[in-house]
Amino acid sequence: MNVLQDSLIELIRRTSAEIPDDVQRTILQALEREKQGTIAESAFQIIEQNIALAKQKSQPICQDTGSVLFYVDGPVGYDQIAFAEAGRAAVTQATKKGYLRQNSVDSLTGRNDGTNVGPGAPTFHFHQHRSAEIAVRLVLKGGGCENVGAQYSLPAEQLKADRDLDGCRKVILDAVLQAQGKGCGPGVLGVCIGGDRATGYEFSKTQLLRKLDDRNPVPELDRLEQDILKTANELGIGPMGFGGRTTLLGVKIRAANRVPASYFVSVSYMCWAFRRQGVMLDEQGSIQTWLY
């Protein structure tokens, strides 16, 4: 058997069945904060039970096992073609084992061949670096939360959002308001300020690779992250949009340069069932350590 392929199947299994520690800790804190006897509290209790049960049974936390997004950092000369082949085979195997739902549909014919492999599926994002390390991160992003993502072009007159950080704040909070419970809140926002439309969304998603308890090294972005988290949690949307004290679990923002004519703010929303894991691999493709 292909060692790399086996490692990737294991990465998919664990990503689908186990919530990363940083996310689980944050959910527990949210449960403790919620008012007792409310439907918000019971929603969190079911979420807690579900996290434990999925791990114990080694089955998907959520039936929507989402878009399969690989982020691969490797040394110069690392064989990306071989990796992608192993990745596609691993996805097909993981689907047969029930770690992934048959979740990939031909957009023209509506046909679902049950393999999860097709044009653009799964998706690989490769990056080279100077070190010899091979890091593979995987995000399974469900459709409910993907559908509530939003991209704003500033100025946004209706929201009175100008081309400045206050304007960014207004549109990001609007995204939270519009999402309500539809993205399986409490959620985590990944945001990119700037870039073109495609890289803006791309960078908003890579913000979701950050741990929830890290802090942004850029002071103005750190302030914006903390402000949006606090403000969103004062809105009373709560888990599932039931009303309650926790609407967001985290906010992660980066900036990218823009052309003078464009000012995009791209927001990706991740559900509480935050499926994100990663591994360091050796040259043969064996798992050395887990990243989250």
Added chain:
Amino acid sequence: MIHLTAPFTEEKIRALKVGDAVEITGVLFTGRDAVHKYLAKGGELPPGVNLRDGIIYHCGPVVLKDAASQWKVVAAGPTTSIREEPYQAGIIEKFGVRGVIGKGGMGDRTLAACKASGAVYLHAIGGAAQVLAEKITAVRNVYLMDKFGSPEAIWELQVERFPVVVTMDAHGRSLHQEVFAASSAELAKRL
């Protein structure tokens, strides 16, 4: 906790109120995007599917066949319901549906249909695929599998004490409208 058991009569459904925590025992039929569009465009219900006084579950489960070739539900949480808003009211009225289970809530037309026909929207916990799969005691049948694929097929599921919350009732109340209005007002104070 209210225990709602089949048959799901109009009387039982009209007694439910927004905010009620309910556990359902009986049969659910899954149906999501493809099924709703198909039915709304005049598609026929396959023989064996009866939605009168029935409950539709917006869900695309993960289902595998076990060693004895029996279907086994591996994961089965709700999908976002608002995508069915263009179709749901017509389907409730045409087929006599009494309950719609999903997540995220639905809009004005569905709320009006719930009031007119005596139906409710029942919110399951999104993402809780394992807790909810454990409440499914049997897969009774599957329909339209070849046409729509596994997640979009109609699965007939026997459930026991399946937990949901009433968020839209048959009296015109919607928790989703109320939370949206309250959170909009709170946000306006903070801009």
